Amino acid sequence: MKILNLLSKFTLVVALAFTFHLNLKAQTTEEGKALYNANCTACHAINDKVVGPALKDVHKRREEAWLIKWIKNSQALIKSGDAQAVQLYKENNEAMMTSFENLSDIEVKSIIAYIKAESEAPAAAATAAVAPTSGGNMEAANTDWNSAINWLLFIITIILVLIIATVSKILGRIGDIQGKPIINWNKTNSILLMAFLVIGLGAATWEFWAHSKHTVFSSGPASEHGGEYDSMFMVTLILTGIVFVITQVLLFWYGFKYKADGKRKALYYPDNHKIELLWTVIPAIVLTVLVIRGLMTWNAMMYNKSEKSRNIEIYAYQFGWNARYAGVDNKLGAHNFREQGKMNALGVDTNDVNAYDDVITNELHLEVNQPVDLAFRAKDVIHSALLPHFRVQMNVVPGLPTRFGFTPTVTTAEMRTKLKKPEFDYILLCNKICGGAHYRMKMKVVVDTKEDYQKWMKSQKVLVNKTTANAAAVALK
Numbered sequence: 001m002k003i004l005n006l007l008s009k010f011t012l013v014v015a016l017a018f019t020f021h022l023n024l025k026a027q028t029t030e031e032g033k034a035l036y037n038a039n040c041t042a043c044h045a046i047n048d049k050v051v052g053p054a055l056k057d058v059h060k061r062r063e064e065a066w067l068i069k070w071i072k073n074s075q076a077l078i079k080s081g082d083a084q085a086v087q088l089y090k091e092n093n094e095a096m097m098t099s100f101e102n103l104s105d106i107e108v109k110s111i112i113a114y115i116k117a118e119s120e121a122p123a124a125a126a127t128a129a130v131a132p133t134s135g136g137n138m139e140a141a142n143t144d145w146n147s148a149i150n151w152l153l154f155i156i157t158i159i160l161v162l163i164i165a166t167v168s169k170i171l172g173r174i175g176d177i178q179g180k181p182i183i184n185w186n187k188t189n190s191i192l193l194m195a196f197l198v199i200g201l202g203a204a205t206w207e208f209w210a211h212s213k214h215t216v217f218s219s220g221p222a223s224e225h226g227g228e229y230d231s232m233f234m235v236t237l238i239l240t241g242i243v244f245v246i247t248q249v250l251l252f253w254y255g256f257k258y259k260a261d262g263k264r265k266a267l268y269y270p271d272n273h274k275i276e277l278l279w280t281v282i283p284a285i286v287l288t289v290l291v292i293r294g295l296m297t298w299n300a301m302m303y304n305k306s307e308k309s310r311n312i313e314i315y316a317y318q319f320g321w322n323a324r325y326a327g328v329d330n331k332l333g334a335h336n337f338r339e340q341g342k343m344n345a346l347g348v349d350t351n352d353v354n355a356y357d358d359v360i361t362n363e364l365h366l367e368v369n370q371p372v373d374l375a376f377r378a379k380d381v382i383h384s385a386l387l388p389h390f391r392v393q394m395n396v397v398p399g400l401p402t403r404f405g406f407t408p409t410v411t412t413a414e415m416r417t418k419l420k421k422p423e424f425d426y427i428l429l430c431n432k433i434c435g436g437a438h439y440r441m442k443m444k445v446v447v448d449t450k451e452d453y454q455k456w457m458k459s460q461k462v463l464v465n466k467t468t469a470n471a472a473a474v475a476l477k
């Protein structure tokens with residue numbers, strides 16, 4: 001009976017883990033799809049020849065290692081004299097394929113997984129991107145072997161846990177028969193509690209010591225409200241930290257000190273009004289102070305829009321960002337989803353005169369000490385715009401306008417000097433798990449001096465009259 005019970009639980013765990021594994025496979029193809037759409041569709045289609053050949057069943061024609069080499073740098077492969085590569089190149093009239101050395105092996109593999117899934121899927125159901133697990137192809141063997149090892153480790157761990165549980169049960173039975181327990185569980189557990197306390201607090205302390213210098217707090221805030229934000233964060237961290245240490249030490253120490261040893265009887269102590277009052281009123285006061293300060297800071301941060309603020313729209317889509325500057329009128333043109341298309345990715349309303357001088361970019365440039373008002377808009381799913389160095393985060397929700405205003409105070413150049421990192425850049429990240437390639441969803445942010453900002457803006461193109469000269473005239477405020 002017992003064994004059956006255990007076995008059924010075990011199977012359940014394995015089944016759950018297996019679905020998780022399948023999910024991961026789906027994730028890979030989804031990421032591959034995003035990468036494929038971003039990098040390959042200019043020249044390739046699955047079923048048709050475009051600039052390059054149709055990619056259907058390419059995983060059957062070529063080996064995975066060859067594909068990775070080819071996609072990363074086809075010219076290098078051709079020059080190395082690889083027969084397949086040379087022939088392919090000739091067949092396509094020596095058209096050059098772009099190199100993708102910036103893609104990692106894993107990313108290339110995910111693209112191949114996507115191509116494979118698309119090749120096997122019936123054309124109509126092309127979007128259901130779950131890779132069928134069938135087919136003993138050469139190129140799949142490597143990944144399958146890795147995942148087999150992971151499964152083996154997983155099963156061994158489960159078996160080990162079961163063995164330990166069974167052994168301790170058997171020892172318990174023997175103890176029952178002999179009349180005195182073989183393992184003194186009360187004592188063992190109380191010592192384990194103390195060990196847990198010491199190791200746990202030690203590890204937490206080490207973590208703070210070793211890694212806090214890598215957090216964004218170590219660089220200091222780069223915006224006007226950032227100092228207040230950091231100070232609130234630190235006050236809360238220190239208060240809760242002190243309470244955490246006291247309560248944890250007491251919890252585990254009491255477990256150790258008052259373990260049942262057969263001699264002591266528990267003291268019946270139902271309540272004490274003074275203590276109850278104390279530990280209700282003190283936290284209530286502290287929390288009220290924290291919350292009120294938080295509310296006041298939040299209001300100061302949120303309701304700060306002024307005439308002077310420069311209006312910028314932050315546009316989020318799976319998986320990337322755009323910035324749209326309002327131009328000389330400082331008014332963002334309206335948008336209309338019906339206009340969204342290849343030529344007008346952001347769906348800017350071309351009938352709105354305010355849109356004519358808007359400027360759309362892939363990088364967010366801000367002018368130091370110039371307030372900006374960011375209006376957030378999402379194309380597809382909920383994203384979240386996080387600008388960690390400026391202590392800014394706001395959800396980006398389809399159909400629901402959100403905004404945040406702030407003033408950057410440290411230029412990129414100043415921050416590079418301060419951190420002694422010449423390659424440092426500010427960044428805008430997506431902070432909502434919004435799909436397979438979510439982790440790649442970021443945009444470079446540059447804080448310029450006034451002159452540099454104007455110089456950069458002059459090099460941009462306005463939306464309707466797409467000339468840079470015109471942009472220089474209208475986009476600068």
Ligand SMILES: [Cu+2]
Pocket residue numbers: 317382383384430431432433434438441
């Ligand atoms: Cu996102």
